[in-house]
Amino acid sequence: MGWACIEAAASGRTEHKPLAQDYPEDVVRRTAFTAGGGHGWRISALETPRPEPAPWKIVVITGAPSWAEYWAETLAELPPDREMIVVDRPGYGASEPLHPVTDIRVQAQALSPVLKAERGQKVLLVGQSYGAAIATLMAELNPGKVAGLVLLSGFFGEPGPTAKWLMDVGSKALKVIPRDLRHAVIEATGQKEQLVHAKRALARLNIPIHMLHGDKDDFAPIEVAERLAEETVTRRPIRFARVDGANHFLNDGPANELIAALEDCLPTRKAWTFRWPQMPKLALPRAANFFTPAAGRIEARI
Known part of the structure; x- marks a missing residue:
């Protein structure tokens, strides 16, 4: 990815891999929206066009560097009854x-x-790596708009050996490395002290929360994510799913496997069956029995 970033910067491209070469516009297309919070930035994203809105919209907040095109294969393989949008976060790619x-x-x-x-x-919000903390805050800021939250390979302030090496080297070369790599180093090194906001938001959420993490992740250690899940008192239990043999980049593996993992995170509603209500059997007290059947006729009691 580092070489792709350098190559894109040298050629003046905002896309690190020209998307149109691999996917037609009716499969994956680039879109944009205006940033909220009064900031007014143009935020670029990739989306799956659909003739009609799908029942589920999967929103992906990517990590650092934030490159939506590395989700292109997953976007293209998504079934027609799902739609997805993956953002270039502010300060990355084609975004302002x-x-x-x-x-x-x-x-x-x-x-x-x-x-x-x-x-x-309904919206399933996915926060990948550095984007996990941001997605958590988004879910809290927008009550009622998010039906489920997925923290995918979440980075929570403690880098693994590979990430630590990249951060150390990048910090010494900030003036010469391309913009996206520079921003990634700056973000990652300054995240830890901000996590108090994300942890507070995580505890307040009242939606299904899932953590998916590869056990071979050398960027964001799985032990850190597991500890966060265990120590955070949440309104609903966090579902933690360990992905055997997977590294930090779960979106770089077979797209069908990631899509299946995300499908498992969709809240399911139990089948509803109508049953006609049964009236309770009425037992009249003896004092009210003014008429009693006897020998095939009605006899009045006086």
Whole structure:
């Protein structure tokens, strides 16, 4: 990914891999929306066009660097009864601004418009890596708009060995590395002290919460995510799913496997069956028995 970022910067592209070469516009297309929170930035994203709104809209908040095109295969393989939108977060790719947006609360405000859904449509919000904390804040900022939250390979302030090495090297070369890599290093090194906001939001949410994490993740250690799930007192239990043999980039594996994992996170409603109510049997007290059947006739009691 680092080489792709360098190559894109050298050629002046905002897309690190030209999307139109692989996918027609009716399968995956680039779109944009205006950032919320009064910021007014143009936020770029990739989406799956659908002739009619799908029952579920999957919104993906990517990590650092934030490159939506690395979800293109997943977008293309999505079934027709699902739709997905994946953002280039503020400060990355084709999104504004040109400077890094280091406050995760500002990122959450700016990205909140992407949660807009059509009538009857439900939203599954996915926060990947650095985007996990941002997605958590978005869910809290928008009560009633998010039906489920997925923290995918969540990065929570403690880097694994590979991420630590990249952050150390990047910090020493900030002036010469491309914009997206520079912003990623700045974001990752300044996230830890902001996590108090995300943890507070996580405890307040009253929606299904899922954590999906590869046990071979050397960017965001699975132990850190597990500890967060165990120590955070939430209104609903967090479902933690360990992905055996997977690394940090779950979207880089077979698309059908990731789609199946996300399907498992969709809240299911139990089948509803109508049953005609049964009237309770009435037993009249003896004092009210003015008429009693006897020998085939009605006899009045006096």
